[in-house]
Amino acid sequence: MTASTVVGGLDLAQERRIVTAIPGPRSSEILAVKEQEVARSVGHTLPIVAEAAGGGVLVDVDGNSFIDLGSGIAVTGVGNANPRVVRAVTEQVQRFTHTAFTVVPYEGYIEVARKLNRLVPGDFPKRTALFNSGAEAVENAVKIARHATGRQAVVAFEHSFHGRTNLTMALTAKSSPYKQGFGPFAPEVYRVQGSYPYRDGGLSGPEAARRAIAQIENQLGAQSVAAIIIEPIQGEGGFIVPAEGFLATLHEWTSSNGIVFIADEIQSGFARTGSWFAVDHEGFAPDLVTMAKGIAGGLPLSAVTGRAELMDASQVGGLGGTYGGNPIACAAALATLESYEQDGLLERARRIGAILTERLTALAQADPRIGEVRGRGAMIAVELVDPASTAPDADLTARVVRFAHENGVILLACGSHGNVIRFLPPLTIDDHLLNEGIDIVAQGLARS
Known part of the structure; x- marks a missing residue:
């Protein structure tokens, strides 16, 4: 049975669920209005519009449920709409x-x-x-x-x-x-x-x-x-x-x-x-x-x-x-x-870090394009490079991030050269969601 989290009276299933193309029709409609009303220089990373979020997921206005590996750029560490x-x-x-x-x-x-x-x-x-x-x-x-x-x-x-x-x-x-x-x-x-x-x-x-x-x-x-x-x-x-x-x-x-x-x-x-x-x-x-x-x-x-x-x-x-x-x-x-x-969230951050480090290090051992896995706790990143020269590979990074977005995972890039993928999940994310999110990143690497 899929776990759920109650957010503002809504029962959010803790699952990745894609029911439309990304972006869905309602998100596309709202974002078209955004283009007309919001300054162009205020950009956005994913082509979706949020409806609800909590635990380890964010649900868009089309009913797609995304695994959240960004937590609003490290803001919602205690989870979105934390009951306290x-x-x-x-x-x-x-x-x-x-x-x-x-x-x-x-x-x-x-x-x-x-x-x-x-x-x-x-x-x-x-x-x-x-x-x-x-x-x-x-x-x-x-x-x-x-x-x-x-x-x-x-x-x-x-x-x-x-x-x-x-x-x-x-x-x-x-x-x-x-x-x-x-x-x-x-x-x-x-x-x-x-x-x-x-x-x-x-x-x-x-x-x-x-x-x-x-x-x-x-x-x-x-x-x-x-x-x-x-x-x-x-x-x-x-x-x-x-x-x-x-x-x-x-x-x-x-x-x-x-x-x-x-x-x-x-x-x-x-x-x-x-x-x-x-x-x-x-x-x-x-x-x-x-x-x-x-x-x-x-x-x-x-x-x-x-x-x-x-x-x-x-x-x-x-x-x-x-x-x-x-x-x-x-x-x-x-x-x-x-x-x-x-709620034990410092310990939870260490547990998340251990899972991320173990999984990503295993990926790095099999894929020389991962130049380094680094970070602490629930603040972990991989630097993607050309294996021969270690030159930053921003294009590969962009492809992996785009694949994640299209397949229901909120993922953020960073780095002075745009070649680093960062993992910033809310500390309330379940292990199964975290591991599934990493699986999607691994698939993106394999297909890129």
Whole structure:
């Protein structure tokens, strides 16, 4: 018997089910309207329109049921329409929807801050400020670092992605589609090489860090740098896990030079890697951590949490915003954090990671076009390459992703060259759905 998940009164069968061509007639009809009404530059990955989602599936308006291996780009880690989140949001909507925390505070915001101060690594006093999006969190982390240090330069890394606002575009490495035609960008942003073990020619983590440090010192001098910002696992850049010791060596250098270390955990945070945060695997505590995506079960919320002396350095009114820490989003966040803790989702992420790694490694042993399997927990990727040269193979990647979409699996690509397939299933996905999704990817590889 097929398992089912109740979502908003709907009983969603946890199965892959294709009943029309993709896209189906109703999706095609709605997307035709989208072309007329929505800006062309707001694209979409799958040619379908969502009707319902939960557990490990998403159902479109034509009745097709897709295995979800993307979870809204790592947002719905606790599953879509998680019952805890639905209850909390419904209760909050009935009480009030908004006051602006900077006008009239409310307990939900304060409680989210309290919980994040406890969860973010670091045995030191912390403070938290809440915002709306990942890019907004990054912008505010930079503001905090610059004000606290009195310096201006910010250093980011190759293959990074930090957002699409003006400052975060400057921090983001990839030009197309994120930056092309949108300049000029914010000044005093610099980029250096990071750690990319698959393509670093055997360079160790500390060696890669020393290379980056030398670049910073030669270009800027440590005394000019307010902060470095880095994703502990680079997301859009290709799920690149730095070599052991890379981040810790960088952190030692920043600590010695009064430079703020910002860990961008927007995609890698909240149980995704099998720990609360990806940096938990690295053995040190960043000065500031930016968070979003998996924080609130799909509602827009982001945060910066960090050392109290940094967070408190700027003037009153220097941080905030009309919608930042909206009460409905805060209610969703508290329920989401409760789900991670009480529903065993950190352990579930590790189980998902074990299945993905075992299955994908077996595929790689039989198919030399899989250059590397990498990641942690439920944040795993395969890099597809030309076997002879290891050159990125974006065309193969696109064919496999398209095959998955046509056969009922939501699958996302990433990587600076578009040649990485990433696996980001909701942590509520069943083993049978996860394995079936991997089977479809394997079929796509075999037919490509």
